[in-house]
Amino acid sequence: MKRKEFAHTVRAAGSILGSDDVLVIGSQAVHGSLDHLFAEAERSIEADISALYDKDGTKADLIDGSIGELSSFQETFGYYAQGVTPQTAILPSGWRKRLVPFDTPETKGVTAWCLELHDLWISKAVACRPKDSEFCRALLDRDLVDRKILATRLKQVRPLDSKIRANVGTMID
Numbered sequence: 001m002k003r004k005e006f007a008h009t010v011r012a013a014g015s016i017l018g019s020d021d022v023l024v025i026g027s028q029a030v031h032g033s034l035d036h037l038f039a040e041a042e043r044s045i046e047a048d049i050s051a052l053y054d055k056d057g058t059k060a061d062l063i064d065g066s067i068g069e070l071s072s073f074q075e076t077f078g079y080y081a082q083g084v085t086p087q088t089a090i091l092p093s094g095w096r097k098r099l100v101p102f103d104t105p106e107t108k109g110v111t112a113w114c115l116e117l118h119d120l121w122i123s124k125a126v127a128c129r130p131k132d133s134e135f136c137r138a139l140l141d142r143d144l145v146d147r148k149i150l151a152t153r154l155k156q157v158r159p160l161d162s163k164i165r166a167n168v169g170t171m172i173d
Contacts, residue, residue, distance in 0.1 A: 003037070009079060021111050028041070033117050091157070098119060118150055154168055
């Protein structure tokens with residue numbers, strides 16, 4: 001997803017939620033930290049967007065139903081928002097304090113609060129789908145994340161299955 005497409009999706013999500021703030025927890029959160037994306041990040045046609053607080057998932061359902069997969073939004077523009085809740089991602093403690101704002105003229109007053117790159121990397125590594133592993137490798141190969149910070153953040157994820165923790169640790173090394 002290109003920057004302009006991301007901004008459009010953020011603006012649409014904010015409008016649907018009636019909020020000037022949204023949370024981005026998937027790979028498109030890189031827009032908050034990077035001005036220019038790499039191929040593995042631009043490949044996605046979806047942005048995982050949440051309200052900052054959505055315990056019961058009703059706001060995620062609202063996003064999905066309005067601008068989600070197979071919606072007229074996707075049909076028209078070729079990309080979409082996946083409505084999620086903040087609990088969707090497994091993250092290190094303190095992640096909310098490290099959120100990175102994405103606010104451009106194209107978002108028209110809606111700020112996307114994006115996961116910081118190390119928190120995003122941990123979340124993707126824990127999910128461990130092939131596309132997530134590829135994304136994590138791309139961040140490492142481009143020196144966009146620091147292995148020492150990743151190791152510290154991995155320790156801050158509680159609880160986490162020991163096999164998953166060991167696998168993520170191997171990815172860091």
